[in-house]
Amino acid sequence: MVTEIDLRDSSPHEFPDRIYAALDETETGVEVLVIADRDIDAHLIQYQIERDCALDWAHEDPDAEPREVRVSKQEPLGDDELGTFDVRDLIPQRRHEVLLDTFDRLGPGEGFVLVNDHDPKPLYYELRSMHGDVIEWEYASRGSGEWRVEIVKTDASIADDEGVITRYDVREIPKPDRHETIHHRYGMIPDGETMELIAPHEPQPLRREFREQYGDAFDWEVVEEEPGRCRVQITKAERSDATSDGEEPTSATADNDGVSAEASDEIPESAAELDVRDLPPAQRHEKIFKAYADLDDGEGFTLVNDHDPKPLYHQFDAEAGPEFYWQYRKRDPGEFRVLIGKTETHSGEPTVSEDPNAPF
Template sequence: MPTEIQLQDRPDEEYRDQLFDVLADAEAGDTFDVVADRDIDPQLVRYQLEHDRSLEWEYAHPDAEPRELRVTVGEPLADDSLGTIDVRDLKPQRRHEALLGIFDDLAMGEGFVLVNDHDPKPLYHELKSMHGDVIEWDYASKGDGEWRVEIVKTGDSEATDEDVVTRYDVREIPKQERHPTIHHRYGMISEGGTMELIAPHEPRPLQREFRQQYGDAFTWEVVESEPGRCRVQITKTDSTSESEASAADDDATAAPSDDESMEVTEELDVRDLPPAQRHEEIFQAYADLDTGTGFVLVNDHDPKPLYHQFDAEAGPEFRWTYRQKDPGEFRVLIGKAEPPAGGTPDEETEVPF
């Protein structure tokens, strides 16, 4: 029977010590039910690094408060092996928060194995932009819902003390990956958080795109500008004209009029699925569509980051129309229309950098 570890309402100095003391006395196969008032993923990775002992853990519910998870103690790590964190059951926002915290805590030469349900390459760009060229990134496996990457900090971090949630040097990101990467990560930032972009010049087309997508719900500040380098800080705010922003967003993602005649084949409700399974189910449903058909996606939050991923990858026949936007219930018609005459668009379509 699992032993309970109660970590709620503990001072910071006791939090990690209590967890480590209990785990240190455990044997392989022992299980613990941990209740905490914060994410403990960084502490569990740190334990593996310091004690050369593998751990596995699974949350009872990815979004529940307090955090409840079951931790299983594994065998001692082999020489040169790294501790592992499997983030497939975490919501995307918590994935990035946990992984950024873990990397911040690494000393030079330390690392971990990341397990994800899709290629986590955007994280590589994020870490490199924030810490400099001190990341060793090696794929151990790719595809089939399980991507494994060995991540090692190879030098001292070049991170600054500026109060930003994340930073991307878009000069280092392939052009066709820039839009999906920026919008996907921006969608995870909480109100008041700041994203910093480093570009070869001020990305005014991106600013116009943000205005179209997010209305007045952000501020845009150029904090540095010199030839070949421009730093822009984008802060997510509470829009004072929410209805206008919503209308702009609907215009940006609304489908052409042929969607009204599109045949709806099913309703796909992913609210009860673990985050790791949602994208797989949605993309498979899209792949199974015939031309002129679609399905209604039901989600518990605005799936806008998914829109940008589809928009970048699915081609001109992709359609997306919001049908409902309520707290806890968003409905979107996702469809596959007839491709435009003349074939697919030019793959070298310019992006705003």
């Protein structure tokens, strides 16, 4: 029998006590279903640290509200063994927020093993920018859809995040990685939130890239400038603020197959079918992103999956450019088909069909 605890009527400071009590009373391998209106992952990491006990947990649906998380105790952790935090089921927009919260709660010498489906190096730069030189970061494995990194906080610290959702000191990031890291994280911040950059000078090439990719949907403000140091705050516009001339955004008229009539001339040609149903989950995203990277403008492929690939959409939305195109073709139990491609004309925003069930 599964133990269920509903935290929706509890205050956040009550979460740890209720979660700990339920897990303490549960035998190894027995599931506890936790229902909450906010993420609980940081509390589960703390449980592993304080109880020296490994946990296994998975979200019923990463997009669902409220969150429903199935948690079970595993074997005790060995000496100096870190608990694991697998974020591959979380949509990209939530991964950084949850991981920053988790790191904030760590004490000196505490840590966890991060499991991700791609190299999480942008997180390393983000943690260093917000906490300083208190991060021990060691790769345990790389590639094949499973990257494992041991992350330890070496000293007490408090995130320097006043007035911003995240901060990057780009002076600490190798030049080849700077722009990719910034675009990657910017794509994940919610509308209306602010990212701060600290650079040796105002990064005008980056500003031009933002203008080309995001149009007028952001605000760029230099808040401090002195020799060798420039602070820039970039605020993502609210969706309703991103239209020009003060007009409200209008919906395109969709034709019978769910494709926006206004965007129908931009539909990529589907040249191949990529069926990932027989692949292990850890290998699927890597194969899909490789197929996308190999596309030329105007090309696409039809993804076939055994469940709704909404988390994949969110990752593309955060990381791909305005040429990204996504359109559902079929939704049946055990068979979801999505046309994924690159448009030939780039409007500054990803192109998504006007299907009312599109995942955003």
